[in-house]
Amino acid sequence: MSFPTKSFFRRHPLLLSLCLASSFLLPYCGLNAQSSSSSSSNPDNAPDATAPKEPPTKVAPRIAQPEAGGSAITLETSxxxxxxxxxxxxxxxxxxxxxxxxxxxxxxxxxxxxxxxxxxxxxxxxxxxxxxxxxxxxxxxxxxxxxxxxxxxxxxxxxxxxxxxxxxxxxxxxxxxxxxxxxxxxxxxxxxxxxxxxxxSEYEDLLKRVHDPLTKTILASNIYLHLPVSSYDGRRFLVLLEPMLAPSTTNARIYSNDYIVVTSPAGQPLGAVHMDDIRHIYLHYEVEPLVYSRATAMERLQPLLKAVQDAPLDYTYKTEIVPLITECLIKAIEDRTMDVGLVKPAKPTAVKQRAEIEQYNAELSTYEHDAETVRRKAVDLAMRQGWVLTEYFYNQVGQMEKDSVSLKEYMGEMVYGMDVERESHHARQIAFLPSGSRDVLRRAPQQLTGLQLAEEKIYKGDLTGASDIATKVLADPNGDHAQAHYVLARVNLMQRQPGAAFADFQEVLDSSKDPRTLAWAHIYLGRLYDVKDDRRKAVSEYQAALTVRDAQPDTKAAAEKGIKEPFVAPKVAQQAKDEDDDDAPLDPSGKAEKDAYRPPPPH
Structure with a gap:
């Protein structure tokens, strides 16, 4: 591990604040804040003017580049x-x-x-x-x-x-x-x-006012979860401050490995921002990699998606288990650490009589009871808004807190130890509210067209509709033929035509330039070879998926799992082997194909 220099600390006070605030974080002093602009048009006025000037390079598709060896967390202007x-x-x-x-x-x-x-x-x-x-x-x-x-x-x-x-x-x-x-x-x-x-100078003043509350929020979150604040490793959390926007609105998004929050400071009190919204995105930044690292365990959790089909959730949360689990876990953490609006009794510093201790204990017990009541109401609201695993994770996080272990250590137990049937039954009993929660990460709804619409039709089981769209795209000389073949390949799988699926996947490999599509085409081919009991070719396809370098964690997890052990679709392998027919049904009901070959999460 390389450590920041003194000049680095002078330029980045947020790192110094965090390091001095807690000895727990001293081994992890890789956090900084940049009161800087993405502009290079006025270097003399840039707050980081002491930094060595880099030679001109091609501008990367990101709003600012982290300093080498520096922080994954920055506070900036643009x-x-x-x-x-x-x-x-x-x-x-x-x-x-x-x-x-x-x-x-x-x-x-x-x-x-x-x-x-x-x-x-x-x-x-x-x-x-x-x-x-x-x-x-x-x-x-x-x-x-x-x-x-x-x-x-x-x-x-x-x-x-x-x-x-x-x-x-x-x-x-x-x-x-x-x-x-x-x-x-x-x-x-x-x-x-x-x-x-x-x-x-006014922008810099506002950055300074946001700096300390942001530092405390990040520090408190990491201490509660027992997670270190690490240096830049390809992922980052970026807070952009822009006073020309409305302070009532926080705008956040996730672009690949960048978690970005755009916020505006209020006038009264000067510099105040919606720190709860910022913390919500920061929890996404910390929690999502831990959930995705268990992506191979998610297949058995798929039944939970059926229970939320009538919930007031966005399409993504109804069709992809990992985002649903992530959001439920984050809401559980937020409910565990929320401000309950009550004054916690202060422990007497000097006690002369036993009655004072007894009074304090009684007041503390009452406070804890009332605080838990407030938190449980928040959990119940989240459940009725469609976040059906919030209560489960709330209880699990409470146990994690008692055991004083990190979220990273406890994540496996929470995911693998879940009684899916019980939680699914519980979710089906919930009377959902007509509208859901305000989502800082709400994405713009878009009218699906073309192959996007075909993907949705696949998921909903309209294979004929998906096939018709893909066929029309293939007939168009300017259409995305590679993606159309990718759609047809999965339709063929679900229609129990693996031979045709092989041909379409090969067309994808020959013509697609999209890393995610290529990677999953290899993974699907690997699974098909496993079903056909050709382990050598299957492993070769899984290895090829890893070389494509799709950045999504689920791709890596699926490929590595395929290398480690053969894929077996339910009620598939022996039947296909016995019939020795390239076009033999993989599953008479078609359910295995729909579960095993469902579309991977989107970009």
């Missing part, structure tokens, strides 16, 4: 995000203006003055705002989210260009990507970079 937030403010985005930090109104007034004095600025503003109006969505949160998604993949001004190809941008951002030429013109006409520099 000039591209500032530019887009300013554009929205200029064009009528007034949400929560009265509760915003004073700098938001200052910048708005200064821009209005620039526009009033310049015909060019008025012209570019009108063009910019015309575009914004034409692309306004009915859902205000989704309308804002599309611009934030775009900002996260932009190079610093004045270029303001996407750092990846359009097909690699977040889907919602592609709806507004053509705002960029208009934004560049407007920014030049109102001298937006000068405003950014002028108000940097």
């Amino acid at each position: 000039e591209p995000l500032f530019y887009l937030a300013v554009a929205l403010n200029v064009c009528g985005y007034d949400t929560d203006l009265a509760n915003s930090a004073p700098v938001r109104l200052k910048i708005r007034d200064e821009i209005n003055a620039e526009v009033a004095d310049s015909a060019e600025a008025r012209t570019s503003r009108d063009a910019l705002c015309g575009y914004v109006r034409e692309h306004t969505l009915d859902d205000a949160s989704l309308n804002l989210a599309q611009y934030i998604s775009l900002a996260l993949y932009l190079s610093p001004p004045p270029e303001l260009t996407p750092t990846v190809g359009e097909t690699e941008l977040p889907p919602d951002s592609t709806q507004v990507v053509n705002i960029l030429p208009l934004l560049r013109t407007f920014a030049e006409d109102v001298h937006l970079n000068a405003l950014w520099i002028e108000h940097r």
